Each structure stands twice: as structure tokens, then as C-alpha cells.
Amino acid sequence: MYIGGQKDLQALDQYTIETLGLPGTILMENAGSAVVETLLKHFEDVEAKIVVLAGAGNNGGDGFVIARKLYDRGLNVELCLLVDEEKLKGDALTHFTIYRNRELPYFHLTTENFEKLREKLKCATIIVDAMLGTGAKGMLREPYRSVIQLVNESTAFVLSVDIPSGVQADDGRVEEFAVKADQTVTFVMPKKGFFLQDGPKYIGDWKVVDISVPPSSVKKLKLELPRLITDSDVFAQLPKRPSNGHKGTFGHGLVIGGSKPYVGAPIYSAKAAFHSGIGLVSLAIPESNYEIAAVQLPEALFLPLKAEDGHFTPTALHQVDLSKYKAIAFGPGISRFAGGEEFVQGLFKQLDRQTIIFDADGLYFLRNQMHLVKDYNGSVIITPHPGEMATMLDTTVKEVETNRLEIAQQFAGKYHVYVLLKGHRTIIVTPEGKTWINPLGHDALSKGGSGDVLTGVILSLLCQGATPEQALVCATFLHAKAAESKAEELSHYGVTPNTVIEEIPKILNKML
Numbered sequence: 001m002y003i004g005g006q007k008d009l010q011a012l013d014q015y016t017i018e019t020l021g022l023p024g025t026i027l028m029e030n031a032g033s034a035v036v037e038t039l040l041k042h043f044e045d046v047e048a049k050i051v052v053l054a055g056a057g058n059n060g061g062d063g064f065v066i067a068r069k070l071y072d073r074g075l076n077v078e079l080c081l082l083v084d085e086e087k088l089k090g091d092a093l094t095h096f097t098i099y100r101n102r103e104l105p106y107f108h109l110t111t112e113n114f115e116k117l118r119e120k121l122k123c124a125t126i127i128v129d130a131m132l133g134t135g136a137k138g139m140l141r142e143p144y145r146s147v148i149q150l151v152n153e154s155t156a157f158v159l160s161v162d163i164p165s166g167v168q169a170d171d172g173r174v175e176e177f178a179v180k181a182d183q184t185v186t187f188v189m190p191k192k193g194f195f196l197q198d199g200p201k202y203i204g205d206w207k208v209v210d211i212s213v214p215p216s217s218v219k220k221l222k223l224e225l226p227r228l229i230t231d232s233d234v235f236a237q238l239p240k241r242p243s244n245g246h247k248g249t250f251g252h253g254l255v256i257g258g259s260k261p262y263v264g265a266p267i268y269s270a271k272a273a274f275h276s277g278i279g280l281v282s283l284a285i286p287e288s289n290y291e292i293a294a295v296q297l298p299e300a301l302f303l304p305l306k307a308e309d310g311h312f313t314p315t316a317l318h319q320v321d322l323s324k325y326k327a328i329a330f331g332p333g334i335s336r337f338a339g340g341e342e343f344v345q346g347l348f349k350q351l352d353r354q355t356i357i358f359d360a361d362g363l364y365f366l367r368n369q370m371h372l373v374k375d376y377n378g379s380v381i382i383t384p385h386p387g388e389m390a391t392m393l394d395t396t397v398k399e400v401e402t403n404r405l406e407i408a409q410q411f412a413g414k415y416h417v418y419v420l421l422k423g424h425r426t427i428i429v430t431p432e433g434k435t436w437i438n439p440l441g442h443d444a445l446s447k448g449g450s451g452d453v454l455t456g457v458i459l460s461l462l463c464q465g466a467t468p469e470q471a472l473v474c475a476t477f478l479h480a481k482a483a484e485s486k487a488e489e490l491s492h493y494g495v496t497p498n499t500v501i502e503e504i505p506k507i508l509n510k511m512l
């Protein structure tokens with residue numbers, strides 16, 4: 001499923017209208033009808049009082065259709081026009097004219113009758129937000145600013161049309177206020193703003209409906225759009241397991257990590273790899289951690305490396321043969337130590353074109369040595385959270401969070417790496433610029449060790465034959481879905497890395 005911004009959707013609408021010959025008034029009729037059908041599936045109470053808030057643009061035009069259709073179904077609906085009629089134009093004006101020619105009732109908001117609107121919203125069962133749509137940018141103007149505050153104070157169920165008013169379609173930014181929707185019914189494809197910055201806090205449950213803009217238009221117009229990861233994407237990209245396979249068939253991965261304060265991190269990675277199908281896992285850990293780690297994960301192979309003060313020595317990897325490992329994860333629990341950059345230099349010298357994942361403080365040691373990545377003849381994956389990305393770019397976390405999509409895309413292209421930028425909505429970008437966004441995941445994953453689990457699943461899928469892109473798409477989705485599933489059972493408070501690891505095989509089983 002594609003994800004679009006304002007200009008992308010404008011281009012698709014224009015192509016449908018001008019090239020395919022489907023008038024904008026028909027698209028608006030289709031949009032309003034689809035919202036009504038969605039609404040009626042959830043609310044069968046004919047006594048429900050529905051208030052439709054309509055602005056001046058195409059979003060308001062959708063609202064006129066919605067109000068008319070609901071009225072024809074015999075429902076208790078009231079259309080509230082928030083602007084003067086003279087401001088209506090184009091397709092929105094056409095549908096308002098139809099509404100008015102039908103002699104259907106509506107309330108026209110003015111400064112003098114604002115308190116009447118307050119009372120209407122207090123009594124509403126359902127509020128339909130058709131005020132601003134995807135074209136809105138910048139600070140809210142009146143009366144929208146005040147009306148949105150009233151909507152958010154209401155106890156009614158709020159359904160937003162296309163996007164909650166006040167949320168910017170391209171980046172999810174909310175300048176001051178935005179409608180907090182219980183559900184958003186959107187057209188053609190989800191908007192970028194659903195998954196960036198403030199957007200996820202406002203859209204509620206969301207659904208894409210068809211309004212006769214064909215998805216094939218994306219390719220016709222050669223639009224480079226991000227993709228949303230879906231169950232079907234994961235099913236299609238998961239490595240297939242031959243029934244006559246053996247442990248060698250499913251790959252041998254290496255996790256390099258751990259330190260005196262972080263014994264458990266690489267164990268989480270290895271355990272997650274086993275629970276997602278890898279054949280063999282070796283753990284390269286400081287020799288001082290060996291006895292503790294070996295008891296916790298007897299199924300793993302161990303490669304104790306020379307250590308000082310609980311950390312690897314800079315030359316600990318010298319003379320180690322890495323050629324037998326299909327993929328390598330570096331960084332879980334490694335922490336920062338003198339000589340870390342030299343350790344990374346030694347790692348690249350020992351590699352033999354395998355895909356390598358850099359995570360946690362492995363990224364810290366890589367940040368000043370990106371030339372090693374450029375010169376490497378294998379694939380490199382980095383998995384930073386916003387703080388780690390900010391460190392790599394010598395910028396602020398706020399800057400990263402404000403420009404998540406652009407930063408991930410620019411970094412992937414500049415250094416020819418696969419970027420997995422973690423966050424409430426994880427972003428994946430390939431070196432060629434292909435972009436995926438994971439729609440799943442929530443605060444249940446906000447626990448130490450969650451990132452180590454994700455690294456282990458990525459490693460596992462790589463060793464089973466997935467490409468880096470496939471491994472990242474599948475791993476992020478499975479990881480988040482497992483956490484969401486366990487949160488339903490244990491609450492958001494009670495999910496731990498181990499419970500996520502144990503849930504991953506169950507998610508795979510359901511999917512397959």
C-alpha cells in the first residue's frame with residue numbers, strides 16, 4: 001500500500017479527472033458515499049445525533065455529500081457550514097448547491113451564533129470533521145481554531161474525513177490544535193502525516209476507501225511514494241522453509257556484543273534469532289561474560305573474546321575467522337569503551353561481503369568512520385533510534401524527529417546503507433531510496449532490550465535467505481505485532497523483551 005503527501009494526491013486526482021475523464025464532482029460523491037457506508041457499519045442507532053462540520057474546500061464538499069446521504073437514510077443529521085457561502089467554489093460549490101436545492105436544512109456559523117454551535121456539539125453523538133482536509137498548512141485561523149477546540153471538548157465519537165483538521169498531510173505536524181479523531185476515513189491511500197510527528201496521536205483508527213482513483217496511476221505518473229508494510233507484504237517476503245532443510249539451510253549468524261554492564265542484550269538478540277527460525281547463532285562476547293551468558297542460552301555457540309574491564313580489547317577480533325557466518329549483528333550491549341573505533345576497523349577487515357547490522361553503541365563507533373561503509377563490498381544495515389541518529393549526524397533529536405523521513409532517505413542515499421530509523425512509526429529506506437513505513441507498534445516496546453530483539457529477528461531472516469530489504473520489512477512488522485499482541489494479554493505495562501520473543505513464533509504461525 002502506498003503512502004502519499006498533498007502534492008501526490010493532487011497529481012492523482014488531476015490525472016483521474018483530466019486524463020481518465022472522471023469528473024471531480026463524481027469523485028466527491030464517491031468519497032462522501034464511502035464515508036457514510038463506513039459510518040453506518042459502526043452506528044446503527046437511528047436516534048444518534050450527527051453533526052457534520054463543513055469548511056470551504058473540497059473537504060467541506062465531502063461534508064455536503066455526507067450530510068445529504070445521511071439525511072436520505074432518515075438519520076438525525078445537521079450540517080454546519082463554518083464559512084460564508086460566497087467562499088465556496090468548484091466541486092464543493094456544486095455539491096452545496098445540490099444540497100440547498102434539495103431544501104435540506106443547515107446551520108450557518110457566525111460570530112453571533114457561536115454559542116449555538118457549542119450546544120449542538122455538546123448534544124451530538126457523532127461529529128463528522130470535514131473542515132480542512134489535506135490542503136491546510138500553518139497556523140489555524142478562525143473559526144476553525146475555536147471549533148476544533150469545541151470538538152475536542154466534546155464526548156461525541158469523532159470521524160475525520162481524509163485527515164483530522166489541523167494535521168498537516170505531508171509531515172504530521174500540528175501547529176497548535178488539531179481534531180483528535182476516533183476514526184479517520186481517508187481516500188485513495190493513507191497520508192504521510194498519519195505516521196510522522198504528531199499525526200499518530202490524532203488520527204485514531206484509520207481506513208482507506210476507494211473513490212475510483214486507480215492505484216495503477218501511481219506507476220503511470222512515476223511517483224516515488226513510500227509504502228506501508230502490510231500483512232500481505234510480510235507473508236510474501238518471508239523466507240520460505242524447505243521441509244527437508246537442516247540447520248545449515250537456515251544459516252549461521254553471529255552476534256557481537258555485550259559488556260560488563262550489559263550482559264543480557266546480545267542474549268536477547270540471539271534468543272530472538274532462534275525464535276524466528278535461524279539455524280545457528282554464535283555469540284561473540286567479552287570472555288568475562290561467558291559463564292553468565294552460557295547458562296542463559298545453552299542453545300547458542302559461544303566465542304569468548306579477549307576483554308579488559310568488562311569490554312572488548314581493540315584487537316579482540318584479530319585472527320577470528322568470520323567467513324563461516326552468513327550475517328553479523330554488531331553492537332547489542334557493547335557500550336562505549338576506549339578502542340571501539342579500532343575494533344570496528346578490525347571488524348571490517350575480517351568481513352567477507354556478509355550483510356552486517358550496526359545497532360546500539362556499534363553506531364557510536366561507526367559515526368566517524370562512514371568511509372568504511374562506503375568502501376565495503378557487502379550490505380550494511382543501521383538501526384538507530386532518534387538519539388543515535390542525532391549522534392551520527394551531530395544534530396538534535398528534535399531535528400531528527402521533525403524530519404524523520406527526509407533524514408532517513410538522505411542518509412541511506414549518501415552512504416549507500418539500509419536505514420531502519422526506529423520510533424513510534426519505524427521508517428526503512430534502502431540505498432536506492434525505496435521507503436517503507438511500519439504502521440504498528442506502541443509504548444509496550446518502550447523497554448530496554450526491545451531493540452536487541454529486533455536486531456536478532458533481522459539477523460535471523462538474513463541468515464534464512466532474505467534480502468536486507470525483505471529482512472527489515474518482515475522483522476519490524478513481526479516485532480511490533482508481537483508486542484501489540486502481548487499488550488492485549490499483559491497490558492502495555494507488562495510486556496518485556498522475553499514476552500515479545502516468545503510471541504514472535506505465534507505471530508508467524510498465525511500468518512503462515
